Amino acid sequence: MKKVLIITYYWPPSGGAGVQRWLKFTKYLSSFGIQPIVLTVDPGRASYAQRDESLKDEVADELLVYTTKTVELYDLYKKLIGKGEIPYGGFSNQQEESVLQKVAKVVRGNFFIPDPRKGWNRFAYQKAVQLIREHQIDTVITTSPPHSTQMIGLKLKRQLGIRWIADLRDPWTDIYYYGELYRSSWAKRRDQVLELKVLQAADQIVTVSKALKRLFDEKLGGTTGSKILVVPNGYDEDDFDVKVPVSDDKFVITYTGTISTAYDMDGLLRALRELDEQQQKGILFRLVGNIPPVIIDRIRHELPLIELDLVGYVDHAKSVSYLLKSSIQLLIIPKIENNKGIVTGKFYEYLASGKPVLAIGPMGGDLGEVIMETACGLLFDYSDSEGIKKMLTQNLQGSFEINRDRATKYSRRELTQKLVQEIVL
Structure with a gap:
């Protein structure tokens, strides 16, 4: 070799x-x-x-x-x-x-x-x-x-x-x-x-x-x-070859990773507030990672009816298990200069889980292109509370479907082959 x-x-x-x-x-x-x-x-x-x-x-x-x-x-x-x-x-x-x-x-x-x-x-x-x-x-x-x-x-x-x-x-x-x-x-x-x-x-x-x-x-x-x-980064199929029990009594929105005040949540929080009271009470908002207290306080203040689950930092296998327990996965791109090229590594693991991705970030960037290509969810502008609310409602009603077959080109095995063939190791 x-x-x-x-x-x-x-x-x-x-x-x-x-x-x-x-x-x-x-x-x-x-x-x-x-x-x-x-x-x-x-x-x-x-x-x-x-x-x-x-x-x-x-x-x-x-x-x-x-x-x-x-x-x-x-x-x-x-x-x-x-x-x-x-x-x-x-x-x-x-x-x-x-x-x-x-x-x-x-x-x-x-x-x-x-x-x-x-x-x-x-x-x-x-x-x-x-x-x-x-x-x-x-x-x-x-x-x-x-x-x-x-x-x-x-x-x-x-x-x-x-x-x-x-x-x-x-x-x-x-x-x-x-x-x-x-x-x-x-x-x-x-x-x-x-x-x-x-x-x-x-x-x-x-x-x-x-x-x-x-x-x-x-x-x-x-x-x-x-x-x-x-x-690009990708996902390892072996990481997702596990059985995880999913609860049907809550609609679980999961966010994994870091977050800061550079992550514009205005449209998301407004959309969640505008859901009717019964829908809000049926939602569990799970944050997996180290989240600043100022972000936590804001969510609690603006969404008093929604249950908040603060998991903290966990190992990779545990993080994957939370993705598999989700109803929908939340991805937010920081609202910063030159952010159209940001496609976070965790996005590909969201992709592998087979659960819909609700993404918030700049339109016309690399993330939007991959989401459209894989049909794994939808990307919304930071202020598009109406679009976010519509997608949440569709998922709450179980009418939003995704195509998992389009994700295979982002498996780690496929990407390794690309690496070997295109740079001629």
Whole structure:
């Protein structure tokens, strides 16, 4: 088999959507003649925002996984603010920002470029060189965020002439919370220079949506041709091969993942309020994930008749079980600049569950295109309370149907085949 080295900071027992992408690719690569070898950070030294110990069970016994030590700059951040929680989800888990948190953001944005996990790079590079020589590897894949991981690939390319594929799951200098880092003009320019160096030097760039492909292509002058490939996130059919009892006494709306004040809920809450009283009393609104108190208080205040179930953060298997228990699944795209390219990883798991998706976000973007293609639900503008109310009513009456067969192209196995065939691993 051809051997490929995958360099990723996030790996089990790290939790969150970012882990799933390459965990699932490594599961299926051997089926297409590729032996993946993984290089990651020592989990005992890493600064994970979320942990999911259950994901370790999904790492194949035969998969070679190597870890290295690191210098975690987030340790300094935690000492500075006096808290043990690492920010994630665009700082959605941080409320009522203190002076110390602002200072920490200034330090993070201006001294830790491109990000605080760059302390792993020196150790990862040294180990990567060893593995490349030991296993006679000629292709390396770096996946980010953290985008500092791409600097490892850049150095390997320059020093060893290795074939290098850069997988970028999120924007770099265009990420929606970039302005919250209080970066100076010098720091912004430095970050932009690093981003462009990576885009120019990589032999192949892989990203998750058409909008991100356009964004990176524009930075390269619009002349990249086939250099940038879109391989979206997806779902693993094995994760959904479970039987979960579904209660018929409640209509369950489920939202999973992070949420913040950037997620416009005005139209949704208005639609739910306008349902008649009996319908409202029959609804259970389930939030799976870490939800800020200000969001919870608003929902309780505006929807007093609707039962609210606050589940909190759960492991991946448990999250899937909540999807399968749902009547309808809620997806909200943050109302931010350049959000037409956002297709969250959890959307594909919504898709796999076979339950209708009520999506709220920008019209004319990548998400709307996939929803139309798969016929899995409907996308509404943030203010379209009438449309949202109509879909909720149809589902409450059991008259909204979806076609599950159209989702198969987004299975992890199919996407792995696309990855192998189109970038010619």
